[in-house]
Amino acid sequence: MPSTVLEPAAGLWAPLAGVVRASWRALAAMVALMAGVALVAGLLVGDLATPLAAAGWGIIVTWSSLALHEWGHVLAHRLGGAARRGEGLVCGEWSGVWVSLPATGPVHSRLTALAGPLVGAALCGLWLLAGAPAWIAGVVALVHLGNLMPVFPDGRILFRGA
Template identity: 40%
Template sequence: MSPELQGSGDGAGQPPPTWRRGSWKLGRGITGALVSVARAGAIPALAMALLFFGTAGAAGLATGFYSEPLSAAGVGFAVCLTSLLVHEAAHLIALRLVLRDAQAGEANQSLANVWVTGPRLQGLQTVATAAAGPVLGTASCAVFLLAGAPGWIVLPLAAVHAANLLPLFPDGRMLLLGIGQIFIGLTGRNGRDQTGSGAAPMADEAETAAGNLTAS
Protein backbone atom coordinates (compact mmCIF):
# COMPACT_ATOMS: atom_id res chain seq x y z
CA MET A 1 0.00 0.00 0.00
CA SER A 2 2.98 2.28 0.33
CA PRO A 3 3.20 5.21 -2.06
CA GLU A 4 6.35 6.75 -3.43
CA LEU A 5 6.80 10.49 -3.46
CA GLN A 6 9.60 11.00 -5.95
CA GLY A 7 11.52 14.18 -6.75
CA SER A 8 11.46 15.59 -10.22
CA GLY A 9 14.64 17.66 -10.07
CA ASP A 10 15.22 20.10 -12.89
CA GLY A 11 18.94 20.77 -12.35
CA ALA A 12 21.94 18.98 -13.80
CA GLY A 13 22.69 15.63 -12.22
CA GLN A 14 19.25 15.33 -10.64
CA PRO A 15 16.68 12.57 -11.29
CA PRO A 16 14.56 12.91 -14.45
CA PRO A 17 10.90 13.92 -14.00
CA THR A 18 8.70 11.04 -12.83
CA TRP A 19 5.42 12.92 -12.58
CA ARG A 20 3.30 15.20 -14.66
CA ARG A 21 0.98 18.04 -13.73
CA GLY A 22 -2.69 17.05 -13.65
CA SER A 23 -4.07 17.92 -17.07
CA TRP A 24 -7.43 16.11 -17.00
CA LYS A 25 -10.36 18.52 -16.63
CA LEU A 26 -11.15 17.15 -13.14
CA GLY A 27 -7.50 16.76 -12.17
CA ARG A 28 -7.16 20.03 -10.27
CA GLY A 29 -7.38 20.81 -6.57
CA ILE A 30 -8.81 18.64 -3.82
CA THR A 31 -11.75 17.38 -5.88
CA GLY A 32 -9.42 16.54 -8.73
CA ALA A 33 -7.10 14.68 -6.35
CA LEU A 34 -10.00 12.54 -5.12
CA VAL A 35 -11.13 11.78 -8.66
CA SER A 36 -7.56 11.05 -9.79
CA VAL A 37 -6.99 8.56 -6.97
CA ALA A 38 -10.39 6.93 -7.53
CA ARG A 39 -9.63 6.45 -11.23
CA ALA A 40 -6.22 5.00 -10.43
CA GLY A 41 -7.84 2.59 -7.98
CA ALA A 42 -10.12 0.92 -10.53
CA ILE A 43 -7.74 -1.88 -11.54
CA PRO A 44 -6.46 -2.55 -8.00
CA ALA A 45 -10.10 -2.69 -6.85
CA LEU A 46 -10.79 -5.48 -9.34
CA ALA A 47 -7.69 -7.37 -8.21
CA MET A 48 -8.72 -7.00 -4.56
CA ALA A 49 -12.25 -8.21 -5.33
CA LEU A 50 -10.90 -11.31 -7.03
CA LEU A 51 -8.59 -11.98 -4.08
CA PHE A 52 -11.13 -11.49 -1.31
CA PHE A 53 -14.17 -13.07 -2.94
CA GLY A 54 -12.18 -15.81 -4.65
CA THR A 55 -10.75 -16.83 -1.28
CA ALA A 56 -14.21 -16.67 0.31
CA GLY A 57 -15.68 -18.79 -2.48
CA ALA A 58 -12.96 -21.39 -2.06
CA ALA A 59 -13.62 -21.46 1.70
CA GLY A 60 -17.33 -21.87 1.03
CA LEU A 61 -16.72 -24.77 -1.30
CA ALA A 62 -14.49 -26.44 1.25
CA THR A 63 -16.85 -26.03 4.22
CA GLY A 64 -20.28 -25.87 2.62
CA PHE A 65 -20.98 -22.54 4.35
CA TYR A 66 -20.95 -19.46 2.14
CA SER A 67 -22.59 -16.64 4.07
CA GLU A 68 -19.89 -16.04 6.68
CA PRO A 69 -16.88 -16.21 4.31
CA LEU A 70 -18.60 -13.95 1.77
CA SER A 71 -19.65 -11.49 4.48
CA ALA A 72 -16.10 -11.32 5.83
CA ALA A 73 -14.77 -10.90 2.29
CA GLY A 74 -17.15 -8.01 1.68
CA VAL A 75 -16.02 -6.21 4.82
CA GLY A 76 -12.35 -6.88 4.12
CA PHE A 77 -12.69 -5.63 0.56
CA ALA A 78 -14.48 -2.46 1.66
CA VAL A 79 -11.97 -1.65 4.40
CA CYS A 80 -8.91 -2.45 2.30
CA LEU A 81 -10.00 -0.50 -0.77
CA THR A 82 -11.41 2.49 1.10
CA SER A 83 -8.38 2.87 3.35
CA LEU A 84 -6.02 2.53 0.38
CA LEU A 85 -7.83 5.28 -1.54
CA VAL A 86 -8.00 7.51 1.54
CA HIS A 87 -4.28 6.93 2.17
CA GLU A 88 -3.26 7.95 -1.34
CA ALA A 89 -5.78 10.79 -1.63
CA ALA A 90 -4.38 12.21 1.61
CA HIS A 91 -0.89 12.20 0.11
CA LEU A 92 -2.00 13.95 -3.06
CA ILE A 93 -4.20 16.51 -1.32
CA ALA A 94 -1.46 17.31 1.20
CA LEU A 95 1.05 17.67 -1.64
CA ARG A 96 -1.15 20.18 -3.46
CA LEU A 97 -1.92 22.11 -0.28
CA VAL A 98 1.67 22.48 0.92
CA LEU A 99 2.83 23.53 -2.55
CA ARG A 100 -0.27 25.71 -3.12
CA ASP A 101 -0.42 24.17 -6.56
CA ALA A 102 -3.78 22.70 -7.65
CA GLN A 103 -2.16 20.57 -10.37
CA ALA A 104 0.91 19.20 -8.61
CA GLY A 105 1.45 15.44 -8.46
CA GLU A 106 -0.45 12.51 -9.89
CA ALA A 107 -1.92 9.17 -8.84
CA ASN A 108 -0.39 6.05 -10.40
CA GLN A 109 -1.45 2.43 -10.37
CA SER A 110 -0.23 -1.10 -10.83
CA LEU A 111 -2.24 -4.31 -10.76
CA ALA A 112 -2.72 -4.23 -6.99
CA ASN A 113 -1.50 -0.86 -5.77
CA VAL A 114 -1.96 2.90 -6.01
CA TRP A 115 0.74 5.45 -5.26
CA VAL A 116 1.47 9.14 -5.66
CA THR A 117 4.38 10.85 -7.38
CA GLY A 118 5.13 14.55 -7.25
CA PRO A 119 7.79 17.25 -7.22
CA ARG A 120 10.56 17.30 -4.68
CA LEU A 121 9.55 18.75 -1.31
CA GLN A 122 11.50 20.31 1.53
CA GLY A 123 11.29 20.15 5.32
CA LEU A 124 7.80 20.53 6.73
CA GLN A 125 6.31 20.01 3.27
CA THR A 126 7.89 16.55 3.15
CA VAL A 127 6.81 15.70 6.70
CA ALA A 128 3.19 16.78 6.18
CA THR A 129 2.81 15.01 2.84
CA ALA A 130 4.49 11.78 3.96
CA ALA A 131 2.56 11.54 7.24
CA ALA A 132 -0.86 12.40 5.80
CA GLY A 133 -1.35 9.02 4.09
CA PRO A 134 -0.62 6.66 6.99
CA VAL A 135 -2.45 8.85 9.52
CA LEU A 136 -5.67 9.20 7.51
CA GLY A 137 -5.46 5.61 6.22
CA THR A 138 -5.38 4.42 9.84
CA ALA A 139 -8.19 6.82 10.74
CA SER A 140 -10.38 5.45 7.95
CA CYS A 141 -9.94 1.95 9.39
CA ALA A 142 -10.95 3.29 12.80
CA VAL A 143 -14.20 4.56 11.28
CA PHE A 144 -15.04 1.05 10.09
CA LEU A 145 -14.19 -0.31 13.54
CA LEU A 146 -16.49 2.22 15.22
CA ALA A 147 -19.21 1.31 12.72
CA GLY A 148 -19.10 -2.29 13.95
CA ALA A 149 -16.77 -4.01 11.48
CA PRO A 150 -14.99 -7.03 13.01
CA GLY A 151 -11.73 -6.13 14.70
CA TRP A 152 -9.95 -9.20 13.36
CA ILE A 153 -10.45 -7.77 9.86
CA VAL A 154 -9.94 -4.06 10.53
CA LEU A 155 -7.08 -3.99 13.02
CA PRO A 156 -4.48 -5.77 10.83
CA LEU A 157 -5.25 -3.36 7.98
CA ALA A 158 -5.01 -0.38 10.35
CA ALA A 159 -1.67 -1.70 11.57
CA VAL A 160 -0.38 -1.83 7.99
CA HIS A 161 -1.23 1.84 7.46
CA ALA A 162 0.30 2.87 10.79
CA ALA A 163 3.44 0.86 10.07
CA ASN A 164 4.01 2.99 6.98
CA LEU A 165 5.28 5.70 9.34
CA LEU A 166 8.32 3.52 10.04
CA PRO A 167 11.51 3.99 7.96
CA LEU A 168 11.12 0.42 6.65
CA PHE A 169 8.50 1.79 4.25
CA PRO A 170 8.61 4.58 1.64
CA ASP A 171 6.34 6.87 3.65
CA GLY A 172 8.51 6.46 6.72
CA ARG A 173 11.67 7.12 4.74
CA MET A 174 10.15 10.29 3.32
CA LEU A 175 9.10 11.32 6.83
CA LEU A 176 12.62 10.73 8.11
CA LEU A 177 14.01 12.67 5.16
CA GLY A 178 11.75 15.62 5.95
CA ILE A 179 12.82 15.61 9.60
CA GLY A 180 16.44 15.52 8.44
CA GLN A 181 15.83 18.46 6.12
CA ILE A 182 14.35 20.45 8.99
CA PHE A 183 17.31 19.58 11.24
CA ILE A 184 19.81 20.52 8.54
CA GLY A 185 18.02 23.82 8.00
CA LEU A 186 18.06 24.61 11.73
CA THR A 187 21.71 23.68 12.21
CA GLY A 188 22.66 25.61 9.08
CA ARG A 189 20.98 28.75 10.36
CA ASN A 190 22.53 28.31 13.81
CA GLY A 191 25.94 27.88 12.23
CA ARG A 192 25.57 31.04 10.19
CA ASP A 193 24.39 32.96 13.25
CA GLN A 194 27.38 31.84 15.30
CA THR A 195 30.21 31.92 12.79
CA GLY A 196 28.93 34.13 9.99
CA SER A 197 28.98 32.92 6.42
CA GLY A 198 31.74 30.37 6.97
CA ALA A 199 29.30 27.61 7.97
CA ALA A 200 26.88 28.26 5.14
CA PRO A 201 28.54 26.29 2.32
CA MET A 202 28.67 23.08 4.33
CA ALA A 203 25.03 23.41 5.43
CA ASP A 204 23.92 24.21 1.90
CA GLU A 205 25.75 21.17 0.50
CA ALA A 206 24.16 18.89 3.10
CA GLU A 207 20.71 20.30 2.42
CA THR A 208 21.15 19.77 -1.31
CA ALA A 209 22.26 16.18 -0.76
CA ALA A 210 19.23 15.47 1.42
CA GLY A 211 16.88 17.06 -1.09
CA ASN A 212 18.13 14.81 -3.87
CA LEU A 213 17.12 11.64 -2.04
CA THR A 214 13.92 9.89 -3.12
CA ALA A 215 11.82 7.11 -1.61
CA SER A 216 12.34 3.69 -3.15
Protein backbone atom coordinates in the same frame (compact mmCIF):
# COMPACT_ATOMS: atom_id res chain seq x y z
CA MET B 1 0.86 2.09 -16.21
CA PRO B 2 -2.31 4.21 -16.13
CA SER B 3 -1.87 7.59 -14.51
CA THR B 4 -3.82 10.76 -13.87
CA VAL B 5 -2.25 14.21 -13.80
CA LEU B 6 -3.20 16.27 -10.76
CA GLU B 7 -3.61 19.86 -11.88
CA PRO B 8 -2.67 22.42 -9.20
CA ALA B 9 -5.85 24.45 -9.71
CA ALA B 10 -8.18 21.44 -9.60
CA GLY B 11 -9.11 21.88 -5.93
CA LEU B 12 -8.93 19.42 -3.05
CA TRP B 13 -11.56 16.88 -4.14
CA ALA B 14 -10.44 16.35 -7.73
CA PRO B 15 -7.35 14.34 -6.67
CA LEU B 16 -9.61 11.82 -4.92
CA ALA B 17 -11.37 11.17 -8.23
CA GLY B 18 -7.96 10.64 -9.83
CA VAL B 19 -6.98 8.15 -7.14
CA VAL B 20 -10.25 6.26 -7.57
CA ARG B 21 -9.77 6.12 -11.36
CA ALA B 22 -6.18 4.92 -11.00
CA SER B 23 -7.05 2.23 -8.47
CA TRP B 24 -9.50 0.08 -10.45
CA ARG B 25 -6.82 -2.55 -11.18
CA ALA B 26 -5.85 -2.80 -7.52
CA LEU B 27 -9.55 -3.09 -6.64
CA ALA B 28 -10.02 -5.89 -9.19
CA ALA B 29 -7.01 -7.75 -7.76
CA MET B 30 -8.37 -7.34 -4.20
CA VAL B 31 -11.80 -8.60 -5.19
CA ALA B 32 -10.36 -11.63 -6.99
CA LEU B 33 -8.01 -12.53 -4.15
CA MET B 34 -10.34 -11.93 -1.20
CA ALA B 35 -13.49 -13.33 -2.79
CA GLY B 36 -11.59 -16.31 -4.19
CA VAL B 37 -10.09 -17.23 -0.83
CA ALA B 38 -13.45 -16.69 0.88
CA LEU B 39 -15.24 -18.87 -1.65
CA VAL B 40 -12.77 -21.74 -1.21
CA ALA B 41 -12.88 -21.42 2.59
CA GLY B 42 -16.67 -21.31 2.56
CA LEU B 43 -16.91 -24.39 0.38
CA LEU B 44 -14.47 -26.27 2.61
CA VAL B 45 -16.41 -25.56 5.81
CA GLY B 46 -19.89 -25.61 4.28
CA ASP B 47 -20.69 -21.98 5.13
CA LEU B 48 -20.41 -19.43 2.33
CA ALA B 49 -22.10 -16.50 4.11
CA THR B 50 -19.51 -15.84 6.81
CA PRO B 51 -16.32 -15.82 4.71
CA LEU B 52 -17.98 -13.93 1.86
CA ALA B 53 -19.24 -11.28 4.30
CA ALA B 54 -15.72 -10.97 5.71
CA ALA B 55 -14.32 -10.66 2.17
CA GLY B 56 -16.86 -7.94 1.40
CA TRP B 57 -15.82 -5.98 4.48
CA GLY B 58 -12.17 -6.56 3.61
CA ILE B 59 -12.65 -5.19 0.10
CA ILE B 60 -14.61 -2.16 1.29
CA VAL B 61 -12.24 -1.27 4.14
CA THR B 62 -9.04 -1.93 2.18
CA TRP B 63 -9.97 -0.15 -1.04
CA SER B 64 -11.60 2.90 0.53
CA SER B 65 -8.75 3.39 2.98
CA LEU B 66 -6.20 2.92 0.19
CA ALA B 67 -7.90 5.65 -1.87
CA LEU B 68 -8.09 8.00 1.11
CA HIS B 69 -4.49 7.18 2.13
CA GLU B 70 -3.27 8.48 -1.23
CA TRP B 71 -5.68 11.41 -1.15
CA GLY B 72 -4.30 12.27 2.31
CA HIS B 73 -0.85 12.70 0.77
CA VAL B 74 -2.23 15.02 -1.92
CA LEU B 75 -4.36 16.96 0.57
CA ALA B 76 -1.43 17.56 2.93
CA HIS B 77 0.77 18.49 0.00
CA ARG B 78 -1.73 21.08 -1.23
CA LEU B 79 -2.74 22.43 2.18
CA GLY B 80 0.93 22.99 2.88
CA GLY B 81 1.03 25.45 -0.02
CA ALA B 82 2.62 23.17 -2.59
CA ALA B 83 -0.25 23.46 -5.07
CA ARG B 84 1.51 26.41 -6.65
CA ARG B 85 4.73 24.44 -7.20
CA GLY B 86 3.53 22.12 -9.92
CA GLU B 87 1.31 19.21 -10.59
CA GLY B 88 1.39 15.69 -9.26
CA LEU B 89 0.66 12.30 -10.73
CA VAL B 90 -1.55 9.44 -9.50
CA CYS B 91 -0.33 6.05 -10.73
CA GLY B 92 -2.02 2.68 -10.48
CA GLU B 93 -1.17 -0.92 -11.32
CA TRP B 94 -2.49 -4.32 -10.32
CA SER B 95 -0.37 -4.22 -7.18
CA GLY B 96 -1.37 -0.81 -5.87
CA VAL B 97 -1.81 2.91 -6.22
CA TRP B 98 0.56 5.72 -5.38
CA VAL B 99 1.01 9.43 -5.90
CA SER B 100 4.05 11.20 -7.20
CA LEU B 101 4.25 14.79 -6.01
CA PRO B 102 6.75 17.58 -6.70
CA ALA B 103 9.60 17.87 -4.21
CA THR B 104 9.21 20.29 -1.32
CA GLY B 105 11.20 21.12 1.80
CA PRO B 106 12.00 18.42 4.38
CA VAL B 107 9.34 19.43 6.92
CA HIS B 108 6.59 19.64 4.30
CA SER B 109 7.72 16.31 2.78
CA ARG B 110 7.55 14.65 6.20
CA LEU B 111 4.06 15.98 6.88
CA THR B 112 2.91 14.86 3.43
CA ALA B 113 4.35 11.37 4.02
CA LEU B 114 2.73 11.14 7.46
CA ALA B 115 -0.71 12.28 6.28
CA GLY B 116 -1.45 9.27 4.04
CA PRO B 117 -1.04 6.52 6.65
CA LEU B 118 -2.83 8.56 9.31
CA VAL B 119 -5.81 9.26 7.04
CA GLY B 120 -5.97 5.59 5.97
CA ALA B 121 -5.80 4.34 9.57
CA ALA B 122 -8.40 6.90 10.70
CA LEU B 123 -10.81 5.68 8.01
CA CYS B 124 -10.31 2.12 9.29
CA GLY B 125 -11.40 3.38 12.71
CA LEU B 126 -14.51 4.90 11.17
CA TRP B 127 -15.28 1.62 9.40
CA LEU B 128 -14.91 -0.14 12.76
CA LEU B 129 -17.51 2.23 14.24
CA ALA B 130 -19.74 1.53 11.22
CA GLY B 131 -19.73 -2.21 11.98
CA ALA B 132 -16.72 -3.65 10.15
CA PRO B 133 -15.21 -6.66 11.91
CA ALA B 134 -12.52 -5.48 14.34
CA TRP B 135 -9.90 -7.87 12.99
CA ILE B 136 -10.33 -6.56 9.43
CA ALA B 137 -10.31 -2.87 10.35
CA GLY B 138 -7.41 -3.47 12.76
CA VAL B 139 -5.24 -5.35 10.28
CA VAL B 140 -5.80 -2.78 7.53
CA ALA B 141 -5.07 0.09 9.97
CA LEU B 142 -1.84 -1.66 10.98
CA VAL B 143 -0.86 -1.96 7.31
CA HIS B 144 -1.35 1.79 6.92
CA LEU B 145 0.67 2.55 10.04
CA GLY B 146 3.26 0.01 8.94
CA ASN B 147 3.88 2.27 5.94
CA LEU B 148 5.64 4.55 8.41
CA MET B 149 8.48 2.05 8.84
CA PRO B 150 11.65 3.18 7.02
CA VAL B 151 11.56 0.20 4.64
CA PHE B 152 8.49 1.67 2.87
CA PRO B 153 8.38 4.90 0.84
CA ASP B 154 6.32 6.88 3.39
CA GLY B 155 8.62 5.83 6.21
CA ARG B 156 11.77 6.57 4.20
CA ILE B 157 10.53 10.10 3.57
CA LEU B 158 9.46 10.51 7.17
CA PHE B 159 12.80 9.41 8.63
CA ARG B 160 15.11 10.86 5.97
CA GLY B 161 13.10 13.94 5.11
CA ALA B 162 13.77 13.58 1.40
